[in-house]
Amino acid sequence: MxxxxxxxxxxxxxxxxxxxxxxxxxxxxxxxxxxxxxxxxxxxxxxxxxxxxxxxxxxxxxxxxxxxxxxxxxxxxxxxxxxxTRLGRALPGAAEVLATLGGRPDVVQSLVTGNLPELAGYKLAPFGLDRHIDLEIGGYGSISADRHDLVSGAMALAAAKHGREFPASSVVVIGDSPLDMAAGAYHGTVTVGVATGRHSAEELRASGAHAVLPSLADTEAAVAALLRSAA
Missing domain, CATH: 1.10.150 (DNA polymerase; domain 1)
Known part of the structure:
Protein backbone atom coordinates (compact mmCIF):
# COMPACT_ATOMS: atom_id res chain seq x y z
CA MET A 1 0.00 0.00 0.00
CA THR A 85 -13.53 30.28 -4.64
CA ARG A 86 -12.99 33.92 -5.59
CA LEU A 87 -9.77 34.26 -3.60
CA GLY A 88 -8.07 31.21 -5.12
CA ARG A 89 -8.27 28.41 -7.64
CA ALA A 90 -7.61 24.71 -7.94
CA LEU A 91 -4.51 24.07 -10.01
CA PRO A 92 -4.98 22.25 -13.33
CA GLY A 93 -5.28 18.50 -12.94
CA ALA A 94 -5.40 18.49 -9.13
CA ALA A 95 -8.97 17.17 -8.89
CA GLU A 96 -8.37 14.52 -11.55
CA VAL A 97 -5.18 13.15 -9.98
CA LEU A 98 -6.75 13.05 -6.51
CA ALA A 99 -9.81 11.25 -7.86
CA THR A 100 -7.75 8.74 -9.82
CA LEU A 101 -5.61 7.85 -6.82
CA GLY A 102 -8.70 7.88 -4.61
CA GLY A 103 -10.19 5.12 -6.72
CA ARG A 104 -7.30 2.79 -6.02
CA PRO A 105 -7.60 0.43 -3.03
CA ASP A 106 -3.81 0.32 -2.67
CA VAL A 107 -3.41 4.09 -2.12
CA VAL A 108 -4.01 6.23 0.97
CA GLN A 109 -3.94 9.99 0.48
CA SER A 110 -3.37 12.60 3.15
CA LEU A 111 -1.44 15.83 3.69
CA VAL A 112 1.89 17.19 4.77
CA THR A 113 1.18 20.91 4.80
CA GLY A 114 2.40 23.94 6.65
CA ASN A 115 -1.24 24.97 7.13
CA LEU A 116 -3.16 24.59 10.36
CA PRO A 117 -5.67 21.71 10.09
CA GLU A 118 -8.63 24.08 9.87
CA LEU A 119 -7.00 26.22 7.17
CA ALA A 120 -6.15 23.11 5.15
CA GLY A 121 -9.81 22.12 5.04
CA TYR A 122 -10.96 25.63 4.22
CA LYS A 123 -8.59 25.80 1.23
CA LEU A 124 -9.40 22.38 -0.22
CA ALA A 125 -13.17 22.09 0.32
CA PRO A 126 -14.31 24.92 -2.00
CA PHE A 127 -13.00 22.96 -4.98
CA GLY A 128 -13.93 19.50 -3.72
CA LEU A 129 -10.28 18.56 -3.29
CA ASP A 130 -10.89 17.12 0.18
CA ARG A 131 -13.08 14.27 -1.12
CA HIS A 132 -10.27 11.76 -1.61
CA ILE A 133 -7.91 12.95 1.16
CA ASP A 134 -7.99 11.63 4.71
CA LEU A 135 -7.61 14.86 6.66
CA GLU A 136 -7.50 13.02 10.00
CA ILE A 137 -4.05 11.55 9.41
CA GLY A 138 -2.32 14.63 7.99
CA GLY A 139 0.85 16.31 9.19
CA TYR A 140 0.03 19.96 9.87
CA GLY A 141 1.94 23.16 10.50
CA SER A 142 0.77 23.43 14.09
CA ILE A 143 2.93 20.43 15.03
CA SER A 144 6.43 21.79 14.59
CA ALA A 145 8.58 24.49 13.09
CA ASP A 146 10.43 21.70 11.26
CA ARG A 147 8.59 20.30 8.26
CA HIS A 148 10.16 16.85 8.55
CA ASP A 149 8.26 16.40 11.83
CA LEU A 150 5.05 16.74 9.85
CA VAL A 151 6.04 13.81 7.63
CA SER A 152 6.77 11.50 10.56
CA GLY A 153 3.57 12.63 12.26
CA ALA A 154 1.46 11.75 9.22
CA MET A 155 3.21 8.41 8.80
CA ALA A 156 2.54 7.52 12.45
CA LEU A 157 -1.14 8.49 12.24
CA ALA A 158 -1.58 6.52 9.01
CA ALA A 159 0.03 3.46 10.58
CA ALA A 160 -2.20 3.68 13.64
CA LYS A 161 -5.38 4.07 11.60
CA HIS A 162 -4.63 1.32 9.10
CA GLY A 163 -3.00 -1.10 11.53
CA ARG A 164 0.16 -1.45 9.46
CA GLU A 165 3.45 0.32 9.03
CA PHE A 166 4.17 2.38 5.96
CA PRO A 167 7.87 1.92 5.17
CA ALA A 168 9.55 5.06 3.86
CA SER A 169 9.87 3.47 0.42
CA SER A 170 6.05 3.24 0.24
CA VAL A 171 5.50 6.89 1.20
CA VAL A 172 5.38 9.64 -1.45
CA VAL A 173 5.80 13.27 -0.39
CA ILE A 174 4.70 15.68 -3.12
CA GLY A 175 5.10 19.45 -3.12
CA ASP A 176 6.32 22.55 -4.93
CA SER A 177 9.24 23.69 -2.75
CA PRO A 178 12.72 22.48 -1.80
CA LEU A 179 11.57 22.30 1.83
CA ASP A 180 8.89 19.78 0.79
CA MET A 181 11.55 17.64 -0.87
CA ALA A 182 13.93 17.95 2.08
CA ALA A 183 11.22 16.92 4.54
CA GLY A 184 10.55 13.71 2.63
CA ALA A 185 14.23 13.00 2.03
CA TYR A 186 14.91 13.35 5.77
CA HIS A 187 12.86 10.19 6.29
CA GLY A 188 13.95 8.44 3.10
CA THR A 189 10.56 8.70 1.39
CA VAL A 190 9.93 9.02 -2.32
CA THR A 191 9.78 12.74 -3.18
CA VAL A 192 7.97 14.23 -6.18
CA GLY A 193 8.23 17.91 -7.06
CA VAL A 194 5.61 19.90 -8.94
CA ALA A 195 6.99 23.05 -10.59
CA THR A 196 3.80 25.07 -10.15
CA GLY A 197 5.18 27.20 -7.33
CA ARG A 198 8.06 29.64 -7.00
CA HIS A 199 10.81 27.08 -7.60
CA SER A 200 12.02 25.66 -10.88
CA ALA A 201 12.23 22.01 -11.84
CA GLU A 202 16.01 22.29 -11.56
CA GLU A 203 15.77 23.62 -7.98
CA LEU A 204 13.43 20.80 -7.02
CA ARG A 205 15.76 18.18 -8.50
CA ALA A 206 18.72 19.73 -6.73
CA SER A 207 16.85 19.50 -3.42
CA GLY A 208 16.41 15.74 -3.83
CA ALA A 209 13.24 15.18 -5.84
CA HIS A 210 13.09 11.70 -7.33
CA ALA A 211 10.79 13.03 -10.06
CA VAL A 212 9.59 16.46 -11.11
CA LEU A 213 6.35 17.30 -12.92
CA PRO A 214 5.72 20.59 -14.72
CA SER A 215 2.16 20.44 -13.32
CA LEU A 216 -0.60 17.94 -12.51
CA ALA A 217 -2.41 18.65 -15.78
CA ASP A 218 -1.38 15.31 -17.36
CA THR A 219 -3.22 12.89 -15.08
CA GLU A 220 -1.61 9.74 -16.45
CA ALA A 221 1.91 11.13 -16.17
CA ALA A 222 1.29 12.51 -12.67
CA VAL A 223 -0.13 9.24 -11.34
CA ALA A 224 2.73 7.29 -12.90
CA ALA A 225 5.32 9.59 -11.33
CA LEU A 226 3.69 9.29 -7.92
CA LEU A 227 3.45 5.52 -7.94
CA ARG A 228 6.38 4.36 -10.09
CA SER A 229 9.05 4.66 -7.40
CA ALA A 230 6.95 3.60 -4.42
CA ALA A 231 7.48 0.06 -3.16
Whole structure:
Protein backbone atom coordinates (compact mmCIF):
# COMPACT_ATOMS: atom_id res chain seq x y z
CA MET A 1 0.00 0.00 0.00
CA UNK A 2 1.23 3.49 -0.89
CA UNK A 3 0.79 6.56 1.31
CA UNK A 4 0.72 9.78 -0.71
CA UNK A 5 1.24 12.95 1.33
CA UNK A 6 0.24 16.14 -0.45
CA UNK A 7 1.35 19.70 0.06
CA UNK A 8 -1.50 22.18 -0.51
CA UNK A 9 -0.40 25.67 -1.53
CA UNK A 10 0.88 25.95 -5.10
CA UNK A 11 0.71 22.17 -5.41
CA UNK A 12 -3.07 21.62 -5.35
CA UNK A 13 -4.39 25.18 -5.06
CA UNK A 14 -3.25 28.74 -5.64
CA UNK A 15 -4.28 31.31 -3.02
CA UNK A 16 -1.25 33.53 -3.64
CA UNK A 17 -1.00 36.34 -1.11
CA UNK A 18 -3.73 35.12 1.19
CA UNK A 19 -1.34 33.95 3.91
CA UNK A 20 0.37 37.33 4.05
CA UNK A 21 -2.99 39.10 4.29
CA UNK A 22 -4.23 36.79 7.05
CA UNK A 23 -1.07 37.29 9.10
CA UNK A 24 -1.27 41.05 8.62
CA UNK A 25 -4.82 41.05 9.96
CA UNK A 26 -3.95 38.76 12.87
CA UNK A 27 -1.04 40.94 14.00
CA UNK A 28 -3.14 44.07 13.75
CA UNK A 29 -6.18 42.57 15.48
CA UNK A 30 -4.25 40.98 18.35
CA UNK A 31 -1.41 43.40 18.96
CA UNK A 32 -2.25 46.57 17.06
CA UNK A 33 0.90 46.44 14.94
CA UNK A 34 1.38 46.61 11.18
CA UNK A 35 3.49 43.93 9.55
CA UNK A 36 6.93 45.36 8.83
CA UNK A 37 8.72 42.05 8.32
CA UNK A 38 7.65 39.63 5.57
CA UNK A 39 8.97 36.07 5.97
CA UNK A 40 9.59 33.60 3.19
CA UNK A 41 6.41 31.52 2.97
CA UNK A 42 7.06 28.57 0.58
CA UNK A 43 7.43 25.28 2.41
CA UNK A 44 7.26 26.86 5.87
CA UNK A 45 5.01 25.69 8.68
CA UNK A 46 2.44 27.87 10.41
CA UNK A 47 4.34 27.42 13.68
CA UNK A 48 7.61 28.52 12.09
CA UNK A 49 6.03 31.57 10.46
CA UNK A 50 4.17 32.57 13.61
CA UNK A 51 7.29 32.40 15.79
CA UNK A 52 9.28 34.43 13.25
CA UNK A 53 6.60 37.10 12.99
CA UNK A 54 6.05 37.35 16.73
CA UNK A 55 9.75 37.83 17.46
CA UNK A 56 10.25 40.20 14.51
CA UNK A 57 7.49 42.46 15.85
CA UNK A 58 8.66 42.52 19.46
CA UNK A 59 6.38 39.87 20.94
CA UNK A 60 7.32 36.78 22.86
CA UNK A 61 7.27 33.40 21.16
CA UNK A 62 5.74 31.75 24.23
CA UNK A 63 3.16 29.06 23.45
CA UNK A 64 0.33 31.27 24.73
CA UNK A 65 1.11 33.85 22.03
CA UNK A 66 1.53 31.18 19.37
CA UNK A 67 -1.87 29.73 20.20
CA UNK A 68 -3.47 33.18 20.18
CA UNK A 69 -2.12 33.72 16.68
CA UNK A 70 -3.36 30.30 15.57
CA UNK A 71 -6.84 31.02 16.93
CA UNK A 72 -6.97 34.42 15.22
CA UNK A 73 -5.78 32.99 11.90
CA UNK A 74 -8.53 30.35 12.09
CA UNK A 75 -11.13 33.03 12.89
CA UNK A 76 -10.01 35.21 9.96
CA UNK A 77 -9.96 32.23 7.58
CA UNK A 78 -13.40 31.13 8.75
CA UNK A 79 -14.76 34.59 7.91
CA UNK A 80 -13.27 34.27 4.42
CA UNK A 81 -14.84 30.88 3.67
CA UNK A 82 -17.76 32.23 1.58
CA UNK A 83 -15.25 33.96 -0.72
CA UNK A 84 -12.61 31.23 -1.07
CA THR A 85 -13.53 30.28 -4.64
CA ARG A 86 -12.99 33.92 -5.59
CA LEU A 87 -9.77 34.26 -3.60
CA GLY A 88 -8.07 31.21 -5.12
CA ARG A 89 -8.27 28.41 -7.64
CA ALA A 90 -7.61 24.71 -7.94
CA LEU A 91 -4.51 24.07 -10.01
CA PRO A 92 -4.98 22.25 -13.33
CA GLY A 93 -5.28 18.50 -12.94
CA ALA A 94 -5.40 18.49 -9.13
CA ALA A 95 -8.97 17.17 -8.89
CA GLU A 96 -8.37 14.52 -11.55
CA VAL A 97 -5.18 13.15 -9.98
CA LEU A 98 -6.75 13.05 -6.51
CA ALA A 99 -9.81 11.25 -7.86
CA THR A 100 -7.75 8.74 -9.82
CA LEU A 101 -5.61 7.85 -6.82
CA GLY A 102 -8.70 7.88 -4.61
CA GLY A 103 -10.19 5.12 -6.72
CA ARG A 104 -7.30 2.79 -6.02
CA PRO A 105 -7.60 0.43 -3.03
CA ASP A 106 -3.81 0.32 -2.67
CA VAL A 107 -3.41 4.09 -2.12
CA VAL A 108 -4.01 6.23 0.97
CA GLN A 109 -3.94 9.99 0.48
CA SER A 110 -3.37 12.60 3.15
CA LEU A 111 -1.44 15.83 3.69
CA VAL A 112 1.89 17.19 4.77
CA THR A 113 1.18 20.91 4.80
CA GLY A 114 2.40 23.94 6.65
CA ASN A 115 -1.24 24.97 7.13
CA LEU A 116 -3.16 24.59 10.36
CA PRO A 117 -5.67 21.71 10.09
CA GLU A 118 -8.63 24.08 9.87
CA LEU A 119 -7.00 26.22 7.17
CA ALA A 120 -6.15 23.11 5.15
CA GLY A 121 -9.81 22.12 5.04
CA TYR A 122 -10.96 25.63 4.22
CA LYS A 123 -8.59 25.80 1.23
CA LEU A 124 -9.40 22.38 -0.22
CA ALA A 125 -13.17 22.09 0.32
CA PRO A 126 -14.31 24.92 -2.00
CA PHE A 127 -13.00 22.96 -4.98
CA GLY A 128 -13.93 19.50 -3.72
CA LEU A 129 -10.28 18.56 -3.29
CA ASP A 130 -10.89 17.12 0.18
CA ARG A 131 -13.08 14.27 -1.12
CA HIS A 132 -10.27 11.76 -1.61
CA ILE A 133 -7.91 12.95 1.16
CA ASP A 134 -7.99 11.63 4.71
CA LEU A 135 -7.61 14.86 6.66
CA GLU A 136 -7.50 13.02 10.00
CA ILE A 137 -4.05 11.55 9.41
CA GLY A 138 -2.32 14.63 7.99
CA GLY A 139 0.85 16.31 9.19
CA TYR A 140 0.03 19.96 9.87
CA GLY A 141 1.94 23.16 10.50
CA SER A 142 0.77 23.43 14.09
CA ILE A 143 2.93 20.43 15.03
CA SER A 144 6.43 21.79 14.59
CA ALA A 145 8.58 24.49 13.09
CA ASP A 146 10.43 21.70 11.26
CA ARG A 147 8.59 20.30 8.26
CA HIS A 148 10.16 16.85 8.55
CA ASP A 149 8.26 16.40 11.83
CA LEU A 150 5.05 16.74 9.85
CA VAL A 151 6.04 13.81 7.63
CA SER A 152 6.77 11.50 10.56
CA GLY A 153 3.57 12.63 12.26
CA ALA A 154 1.46 11.75 9.22
CA MET A 155 3.21 8.41 8.80
CA ALA A 156 2.54 7.52 12.45
CA LEU A 157 -1.14 8.49 12.24
CA ALA A 158 -1.58 6.52 9.01
CA ALA A 159 0.03 3.46 10.58
CA ALA A 160 -2.20 3.68 13.64
CA LYS A 161 -5.38 4.07 11.60
CA HIS A 162 -4.63 1.32 9.10
CA GLY A 163 -3.00 -1.10 11.53
CA ARG A 164 0.16 -1.45 9.46
CA GLU A 165 3.45 0.32 9.03
CA PHE A 166 4.17 2.38 5.96
CA PRO A 167 7.87 1.92 5.17
CA ALA A 168 9.55 5.06 3.86
CA SER A 169 9.87 3.47 0.42
CA SER A 170 6.05 3.24 0.24
CA VAL A 171 5.50 6.89 1.20
CA VAL A 172 5.38 9.64 -1.45
CA VAL A 173 5.80 13.27 -0.39
CA ILE A 174 4.70 15.68 -3.12
CA GLY A 175 5.10 19.45 -3.12
CA ASP A 176 6.32 22.55 -4.93
CA SER A 177 9.24 23.69 -2.75
CA PRO A 178 12.72 22.48 -1.80
CA LEU A 179 11.57 22.30 1.83
CA ASP A 180 8.89 19.78 0.79
CA MET A 181 11.55 17.64 -0.87
CA ALA A 182 13.93 17.95 2.08
CA ALA A 183 11.22 16.92 4.54
CA GLY A 184 10.55 13.71 2.63
CA ALA A 185 14.23 13.00 2.03
CA TYR A 186 14.91 13.35 5.77
CA HIS A 187 12.86 10.19 6.29
CA GLY A 188 13.95 8.44 3.10
CA THR A 189 10.56 8.70 1.39
CA VAL A 190 9.93 9.02 -2.32
CA THR A 191 9.78 12.74 -3.18
CA VAL A 192 7.97 14.23 -6.18
CA GLY A 193 8.23 17.91 -7.06
CA VAL A 194 5.61 19.90 -8.94
CA ALA A 195 6.99 23.05 -10.59
CA THR A 196 3.80 25.07 -10.15
CA GLY A 197 5.18 27.20 -7.33
CA ARG A 198 8.06 29.64 -7.00
CA HIS A 199 10.81 27.08 -7.60
CA SER A 200 12.02 25.66 -10.88
CA ALA A 201 12.23 22.01 -11.84
CA GLU A 202 16.01 22.29 -11.56
CA GLU A 203 15.77 23.62 -7.98
CA LEU A 204 13.43 20.80 -7.02
CA ARG A 205 15.76 18.18 -8.50
CA ALA A 206 18.72 19.73 -6.73
CA SER A 207 16.85 19.50 -3.42
CA GLY A 208 16.41 15.74 -3.83
CA ALA A 209 13.24 15.18 -5.84
CA HIS A 210 13.09 11.70 -7.33
CA ALA A 211 10.79 13.03 -10.06
CA VAL A 212 9.59 16.46 -11.11
CA LEU A 213 6.35 17.30 -12.92
CA PRO A 214 5.72 20.59 -14.72
CA SER A 215 2.16 20.44 -13.32
CA LEU A 216 -0.60 17.94 -12.51
CA ALA A 217 -2.41 18.65 -15.78
CA ASP A 218 -1.38 15.31 -17.36
CA THR A 219 -3.22 12.89 -15.08
CA GLU A 220 -1.61 9.74 -16.45
CA ALA A 221 1.91 11.13 -16.17
CA ALA A 222 1.29 12.51 -12.67
CA VAL A 223 -0.13 9.24 -11.34
CA ALA A 224 2.73 7.29 -12.90
CA ALA A 225 5.32 9.59 -11.33
CA LEU A 226 3.69 9.29 -7.92
CA LEU A 227 3.45 5.52 -7.94
CA ARG A 228 6.38 4.36 -10.09
CA SER A 229 9.05 4.66 -7.40
CA ALA A 230 6.95 3.60 -4.42
CA ALA A 231 7.48 0.06 -3.16
Missing amino acids: TLVLWDIDLTLVDYSGIGRRWYQKALRNLFGVDMRHLPEFPGRTERSLTIELLTAHGMTEDEEYVQRMFAELIRIADEARPDM
